[in-house]
Amino acid sequence: MFTKKESATEYVIHHITNLSIGEGAWTLHPDTLFFSWLTGLFFVGLFWLGARRATAGVPGGLQNFVETVIEFIENSVKDSFHGPRDFVGPLALTIFVWVLLWNLLDLVPVDYVPMFAYHALGLEYTRIVPSADVNAPFALSLSVLILMVVYSIKGKGWGGYGKELLTHPFGSFPLVAPFNLLLNIVEMIAKPVSLALRLFGNLYAAELIFVLIALLPWWVQWIPGGAWALFHILVVPLQAFIFMTLTIVYLSLAYEKH
Amino acid sequence: MTVSIGTLIAQGITFFIFIYATMKYVWPPITKAMQERREKIADGLAAAERGKSELEAASAQVDSLIRDAREQAMEIVEQANRRAGDILGDAKSEGEKARERQLASAKAEIEQSLTRARDELRKQVAVVAVASAEKILAREIDASKHRDILDKLAAEI
Secondary structure (H helix, E strand, C coil): CCCCCCCHHHHHHHHCCCCCECCHHHCECHHHHHHHHHHHHHHHHHHHHHHHCCCCCCCCHHHHHHHHHHHHHHHHHHHHCCCCHHHHHHHHHHHHHHHHHHHHHHHCCCCHHHHHHHHHHCCCCCCCCHHHCCHHHHHHHHHHHHHHHHHHHHHHHHHHHHHHHHHCCCCCCHHHHHHHHHHHHHHHHHHHHHHHHHHHHHHHHHHHHHHHHCCCCCCCCHHHHHHHHHHHHHHHHHHHHHHHHHHHHHHHHHHCCC | CCCCHHHHHHHHHHHHHHHHHHHHHHHHHHHHHHHHHHHHHHHHHHHHHHHHHHHHHHHHHHHHHHHHHHHHHHHHHHHHHHHHHHHHHHHHHHHHHHHHHHHHHHHHHHHHHHHHHHHHHHHHHHHHHHHHHHHHHCCCCCCCCCHHHHHHHHHHC
8 A cells, every 4th residue: 555566556546446335336435525525615614704794895805805706607607697696606606616626636646645544544545536536526417407407497387398398409290209308308418417527537537647647756756747737727727617607508508498 | 436326415415505505605795795896886986977077167166256356356456546546636636726726815915915015105105205395395385385285296106
């Protein structure tokens, strides 16, 4: 463990295995849950501190920061979603900042936390980047799927939504209704899958590359490691932004009548 | 990369809890504060604009007041000048008259004195003439006999 005695394969596999409780599909990944809760609480706590004494006068440093982020999110939401924003705004804000913080954890050197967890807490496996565990992005995108259905019903009514499922995109001819429905279901599945896999794929690949770089001799690691980290700084907010924007777009497509 | 339904569900629930917390404690106060600030800034700008136009109106009023005052002052000075001229003229004519009056009275006095002196002189001449004539004639002429001639002479002188 954590020595060069183990083979490279073992090292890599060790770094991409989650800590798990239970067996089969019903296992829990406590490491993913812990770090996503940690980042989530950090996000809510920080923003709450900034919003707690929000004033219309001259804002303090933290309020200024929170306002900047919220204004940016609100403008993004305003651009594509034309319904009531009191839920979609906080949703977009949560997604953006939470995913951003997940992704930022990827910049922590790959061995630090697992080594600490192993020696101090006796945990066999620890992965600290929730977005590199396929379950976390999917949890978000499936939640978004549920919201898409909710917003479709909210925006078009039960009848309007049912009618759209049966008549869109080929028209209202009764014979094509099954094809319409099938296509809509495929589309409905494809959206959250692509949403989650885009984030997961980017972060998983990035993490893997960091792990591979960690296999190099220590005195040369900083060159590829630094370069990849610099590049990754672009990926981190970009993926968070893409996830948020697509969520808003999907919800606005669901909400509006075509 | 293993699918873990437990993690999936737990993450989903966490997600909604965080959205709820954001919706309740973060989003509304911040957006409200930003909205209020926007309104405050708009109000401030409108007030500044109003103040500027008020200042312009006030300075225009000040200009017209100054112009009026200047005109009035000029009028007053002119009036005063005219008045001074009048007073001077009056005084001059008054002085002239007084001088003429005094001159006339002085002349009259002189005339009077002259007349008086002449009368006196005439009388004295007559007396002297008579006296001298008496002295001359004392020897040859009797004063009482020739009185009528002497009187005639005194009257002629």
